[in-house]
Amino acid sequence: MNTALLYALVGAGLFFLGLYALIVHAHLLRKILAINVMGSGVFLVLVALAARTGEAAPDPVPHAMVITGIVVAVSATALALALALRVQAETGRAELPEEPLE
Amino acid sequence: MAREPGGEKIVNPNPMMSNGNNCQRLFRLLLGLLLAVLAAGLGYVLSSLPSPAPGLSKPVAEHLEASGVSNPVTAVLLNYRAYDTLLELGVLLLAPLGVWSLGVAARHREPLVDPVLDMLARLLVPMLILVAGYLLWAGAHAPGGAFQAGSVLAAAGVLLLLSGWWPGPAFSGLPLRVSLTAGPGVFLVAGVALMFAGGRMLEYPPPFAGALILLIEAAATWSIGITLAALFAGGRPVAGPHR
Numbered sequence: 001m002n003t004a005l006l007y008a009l010v011g012a013g014l015f016f017l018g019l020y021a022l023i024v025h026a027h028l029l030r031k032i033l034a035i036n037v038m039g040s041g042v043f044l045v046l047v048a049l050a051a052r053t054g055e056a057a058p059d060p061v062p063h064a065m066v067i068t069g070i071v072v073a074v075s076a077t078a079l080a081l082a083l084a085l086r087v088q089a090e091t092g093r094a095e096l097p098e099e100p101l102e
Numbered sequence: 103m104a105r106e107p108g109g110e111k112i113v114n115p116n117p118m119m120s121n122g123n124n125c126q127r128l129f130r131l132l133l134g135l136l137l138a139v140l141a142a143g144l145g146y147v148l149s150s151l152p153s154p155a156p157g158l159s160k161p162v163a164e165h166l167e168a169s170g171v172s173n174p175v176t177a178v179l180l181n182y183r184a185y186d187t188l189l190e191l192g193v194l195l196l197a198p199l200g201v202w203s204l205g206v207a208a209r210h211r212e213p214l215v216d217p218v219l220d221m222l223a224r225l226l227v228p229m230l231i232l233v234a235g236y237l238l239w240a241g242a243h244a245p246g247g248a249f250q251a252g253s254v255l256a257a258a259g260v261l262l263l264l265s266g267w268w269p270g271p272a273f274s275g276l277p278l279r280v281s282l283t284a285g286p287g288v289f290l291v292a293g294v295a296l297m298f299a300g301g302r303m304l305e306y307p308p309p310f311a312g313a314l315i316l317l318i319e320a321a322a323t324w325s326i327g328i329t330l331a332a333l334f335a336g337g338r339p340v341a342g343p344h345r
Contacts, residue, residue: 002153005148005149008148009145009148009149012144012145012148013141013145016137016138016140016141019137020133020134020137023133024130024133045148049148049151050157052151052154052155052157053154053155053156053157053159054153054154054155054156055156055159057159057174058159059157059159059162060158060159060162060177060178061157061158061159061162062157063175063178064175064178064179064183067175067179067247067249067250068179068186068187068190068249070249071190071194071249071252071253071326071330072190072193072194074253074330074333075193075194075197075198075330075333076197078197078201078334078336079197079200079201079333081336082200082201082204082205082336082337083200083204085336086204086205
């Protein structure tokens with residue numbers, strides 16, 4: 001097991017950890033954090049898999065995608081936070097309306 | 103779960119409550135098992151990928167000479183996949199538009215009159231601007247580039263907003279909007295101008311590629327920094343003298 005594979009597996013684990021939290025938690029801030037954890041997992045997988053070139057230098061294409069992805073993820077998080085604040089201002093609750101569990 | 107916010111609002115009788123609780127626990131258990139199976143499957147796929155996989159690193163290295171920069175990541179971002187980066191900057195412009203449409207920026211707290219924070223901001227902000235400029239310049243041949251430099255610039259903006267500095271009405275109007283659109287704007291103008299110069303969209307002629315990339319990156323750095331700092335402000339700036 002080499003280092004790149006270890007990082008990729010940790011990234012996959014982070015993704016599913018975030019997915020679990022996204023489904024389980026009702027609070028919007030927790031959902032936004034969960035999506036961020038999922039995104040970090042995806043970035044980690046991409047960066048780790050880029051190291052499999054067999055040379056010293058990694059594949060630059062996934063790295064370029066990740067660097068733009070990080071900045072776009074930050075701005076999407078800001079938009080999500082603004083929307084969550086608006087939901088709380090309108091309904092008084094920082095949650096989406098929940099159907100009762102059958 | 104008793105800790106869930108809003109859980110106490112359900113006025114079900116007690117037996118029903120515990121029933122729902124059990125249901126939720128079962129749901130979480132099943133969900134955890136399902137996700138664990140999926141994670142194991144993904145882990146298996148990741149570990150069975152062919153190990154020496156050069157990907158696109160060879161074509162990138164072969165054409166690096168003509169790209170105008172010697173850092174392969176910058177070459178991919180601003181040259182080979184410039185169209186993709188242009189659209190990313192477009193997405194980055196959409197985020198403040200969405201935030202601005204939701205409300206005005208509220209100055210949540212009184213400006214802190216903390217001499218330590220004030221001193222720190224005065225010390226760090228020029229340093230951060232310098233680092234952003236260095237990252238922008240270094241991006242041509244070393245790790246760095248517009249996105250990293252823009253993020254550092256945004257950190258300076260966030261620090262300023264936190265320490266009570268707020269852009270005056272002179273900056274909140276046209277200058278702010280020009281700053282937000284400078285990155286995608288310069289990128290688009292450069293791309294279309296190259297079309298009229300006889301090439302295809304965003305096809306840099308090799309002798310000018312380095313200069314064009316630096317120009318586009320400088321505009322993108324400024325835009326990214328201002329965009330992220332404006333997002334931190336949390337709404338559109340109020341017109342006129344702010345209240």
